[in-house]
Amino acid sequence: DQQVKQNSPSLSVQEGRISILNCDYTNSMFDYFLWYKKYPAEGPTFLISISSIKDKNEDGRFTVFLNKSAKHLSLHIVPSQPGDSAVYFCAATNPIFTGNQFYFGTGTSLTVIP
Amino acid sequence: DTEVTQTPKHLVMGMTNKKSLKCEQHMGHRAMYWYKQKAKKPPELMFVYSYEKLSINESVPSRFSPECPNSSLLNLHLHALQPEDSALYLCASSQAVREVTDTQYFGPGTRLTVL
Numbered sequence: 001d002q003q004v005k006q007n008s009p010s011l012s013v014q015e016g017r018i019s020i021l022n023c024d025y026t027n028s029m030f031d032y033f034l035w036y037k038k039y040p041a042e043g044p045t046f047l048i049s050i051s052s053i054k055d056k057n058e059d060g061r062f063t064v065f066l067n068k069s070a071k072h073l074s075l076h077i078v079p080s081q082p083g084d085s086a087v088y089f090c091a092a093t094n095p096i097f098t099g100n101q102f103y104f105g106t107g108t109s110l111t112v113i114p
Numbered sequence: 115d116t117e118v119t120q121t122p123k124h125l126v127m128g129m130t131n132k133k134s135l136k137c138e139q140h141m142g143h144r145a146m147y148w149y150k151q152k153a154k155k156p157p158e159l160m161f162v163y164s165y166e167k168l169s170i171n172e173s174v175p176s177r178f179s180p181e182c183p184n185s186s187l188l189n190l191h192l193h194a195l196q197p198e199d200s201a202l203y204l205c206a207s208s209q210a211v212r213e214v215t216d217t218q219y220f221g222p223g224t225r226l227t228v229l
Contacts, residue, residue, distance in 0.1 A: 009154075034217060043118075043204050043220035044157065089156055095216055100145050100164060100208065102218060104156035 003027045004092050006105035014113050019077040021108045023090035026071065030092035030103070035064060035075045038087045038107070047088075048075070080112045117141075118221035120205050126227045129195060135224045137188040137205030145169075145210030146188040147218060148180060151202045163188060164210050195228045202226075 004025045013019045023033075031052035036044035050057040050064045050073065057064050063076045077084055087109045091102045118139045127133050137146065145164045149157035162170035163182040177199075179191040188205055202225055206218040 032216075036220070041202070041223070041225060043120075043206075043223045046217055046219060049217060093216070100147070100162045100210060100216065101159060101170060106156050107154070 002106070003030075004090060004103045004105040006088075006090060006108050008108050009106070010109045010111070012111045012113060013080045015082060016079045019075075019080045019084065019110055019112065021075040021077075021088050021090075021110065023073045023075075023105050024071060025073075025092050025103075027092070027094075027103075028071065029094045029097045031094045032092070033064070033066060033073050034091045034093075034102070035062075036089045036091065037084075038089060044089060077110075080110075082112045082114050085110055085112050118205055118207055118219055120203075120221035120224050122224060123222065124225045124227075126229065127192065127195065128229050129197070131195075132191070132193045134192065135190040135203055135205075135226075137190075137207075137221055138186055139207040139219075139221075140186055141207065141209075141219070142185075143207035143209050143219075144185060145208045145216070146182065147206040147208075148178075148188065148190050149204040149206065149220075151204055151223070157204055161190075192226075195226075197228050200226055200228045 034049040035047040038044040066073045087107045090105045148160040151157045160174045161180040166182045181189040202223045204223045205221040208216045208218045
């Protein structure tokens with residue numbers, strides 16, 4: 001049962017433009033969401049997170065938006081750079097109900113074209 | 115410092131071999147995790163140790179045996195693996211403060227090939 005879904009397996013964006021990566025979840029108990037970036041043959045690197053008490057969190061070029069009613073979050077990268085080309089995973093959790101367990105989406109492979 | 119280290123980086127083993135994967139963190143984190151990741155798939159949780167005690171075992175076959183000697187170290191002992199066990203094995207750690215949002219930090223992984 002895939003509780004976190006990323007419906008776009010891949011995305012191509014021109015350098016300098018905005019990249020928007022989407023993630024949907026089904027479990028309304030999730031209250032903490034994270035984005036990880038992964039290069040081939042490397043471990044995922046934590047990028048940005050958001051708690052369910054917020055609807056937006058920004059860190060430099062990266063902004064995560066959370067729409068709790070739609071059970072949807074998105075990651076915006078502006079401006080996109082070639083070095084952003086990687087696979088992006090969203091993850092969701094709730095420390096009280098899921099403990100240490102994270103639920104990962106299936107990933108979106110982003111390619112930024114120079 | 116958010117570094118989790120894993121050794122070895124690459125491992126090739128036969129189905130009759132016994133080997134171990136090692137993971138270390140010095141961030142004072144009290145939860146450590148083993149994940150398995152196949153190409154183009156999300157990480158799959160295998161085991162979670164919280165305060166050096168096994169708290170989650172996601173029905174992993176007994177040919178994988180985790181060990182947490184202390185709060186900084188996590189091992190995964192491998193024995194009689196199958197070729198389908200070939201994957202990237204990821205270790206992660208987090209603070210594990212109860213009922214507080216927690217971020218997991220991943221190591222670079224061990225690329226395991228079973229012949």
